[in-house]
Amino acid sequence: MDPQEVVETSEPHLVDRVVILEPREVPLGGPRAMTVRRTLPQRARSLIGAWCFVDHYGPNDVTARNGMLVPPHPHTGLQTVSWLFAGEVDHRDSVGSHALVRPGELNLMTAGSGIAHSEVSGETTTVLHGAQLWIALPDSARNGHPFFERYVPGPISIGAATARVFIGSLAGSTSTARVFTGLVGAQLDVPAGVTVVIPVDPAFEHGVLVDAGDLTLDDTAVPVTHLAYRAPGATQLVLTAGESAATVLLIGGVPLGERIVMWWNFIGRSHEDIVRFREDWQTEVIAGGNDEGRFGRVRGYDGPSLPAPELPNVRLTPRG
Ligand code: MN
Numbered sequence: 155m156d157p158q159e160v161v162e163t164s165e166p167h168l169v170d171r172v173v174i175l176e177p178r179e180v181p182l183g184g185p186r187a188m189t190v191r192r193t194l195p196q197r198a199r200s201l202i203g204a205w206c207f208v209d210h211y212g213p214n215d216v217t218a219r220n221g222m223l224v225p226p227h228p229h230t231g232l233q234t235v236s237w238l239f240a241g242e243v244d245h246r247d248s249v250g251s252h253a254l255v256r257p258g259e260l261n262l263m264t265a266g267s268g269i270a271h272s273e274v275s276g277e278t279t280t281v282l283h284g285a286q287l288w289i290a291l292p293d294s295a296r297n298g299h300p301f302f303e304r305y306v307p308g309p310i311s312i313g314a315a316t317a318r319v320f321i322g323s324l325a326g327s328t329s330t331a332r333v334f335t336g337l338v339g340a341q342l343d344v345p346a347g348v349t350v351v352i353p354v355d356p357a358f359e360h361g362v363l364v365d366a367g368d369l370t371l372d373d374t375a376v377p378v379t380h381l382a383y384r385a386p387g388a389t390q391l392v393l394t395a396g397e398s399a400a401t402v403l404l405i406g407g408v409p410l411g412e413r414i415v416m417w418w419n420f421i422g423r424s425h426e427d428i429v430r431f432r433e434d435w436q437t438e439v440i441a442g443g444n445d446e447g448r449f450g451r452v453r454g455y456d457g458p459s460l461p462a463p464e465l466p467n468v469r470l471t472p473r474g
Pocket of ligand 1: 227229234271419
């Protein structure tokens with residue numbers, strides 16, 4: 155596509171246009187890293203509502219090599235959403251949670267002022283396929299206590315499509331998962347040759363990530379693995395699957411209206427916030443042994459925690 159098209163996203167007259175955001179390949183941390191496709195953040199767009207990070211991976215055959223193997227690492231100021239299409243991921247965190255993330259089941263970790271977790275694909279997993287998304291916490295919630303929750307949405311029908319609403323509300327289905335700004339997140343499965351009209355909140359901006367199949371959003375073809383963006387103002391999204399059935403993730407929300415600083419696994423509001431979070435992680439956990447600090451300890455993970463990378467030599471600046 156024409157890269158100029160991406161640069162124009164912030165212009166308000168593009169309300170009715172679908173903007174296609176391309177993925178880039180990024181290795182996950184660790185020496186036996188798995189590669190993911192990142193569509194958010196990118197130069198053209200930092201946020202969709204409070205959604206601030208979209209990593210999409212697989213389907214990967216993980217029988218011959220390691221799948222996901224992410225040692226304990228910290229988060230601040232955000233929620234992590236784990237959503238799988240295939241395989242299993244073993245989650246452990248420093249508030250004592252131990253959960254198996256399975257397809258169709260939301261695992262939501264709210265970092266608040268600080269949490270640590272590890273993510274390892276299950277021993278019996280042969281194919282790993284899913285997404286990890288982050289939600290930026292608003293300033294009013296970013297210093298709260300960390301917690302973890304699960305929610306299994308019952309599938310609903312929207313026309314001939316099937317929806318699993320894991321965050322917020324859509325077409326009468328409401329997730330119990332706790333969020334702090336107006337948000338929606340759902341898996342939509344659209345059969346081949348079918349058009350569905352999804353009613354949406356016009357106060358929200360939306361993103362449609364195509365996991366598989368031929369998908370057209372409001373008359374714009376969206377290539378597989380790409381993220382289509384629509385600005386606030388739409389009361390409905392029209393999704394059409396072509397010759398093959400389409401599976402998509404729909405994300406959306408009220409524009410956050412706050413500028414955030416995002417670096418490594420931290421979200422803050424200033425360069426100084428990030429320096430402090432990094433220092434706390436390095437002194438409490440990497441240098442050793444303070445279970446009572448900001449991040450706590452991930453129990454049951456056999457191996458060392460991930461040290462933070464060096465900070466860049468320039469000041470981190472807010473975006474969004
Ligand atoms: Mn993480």
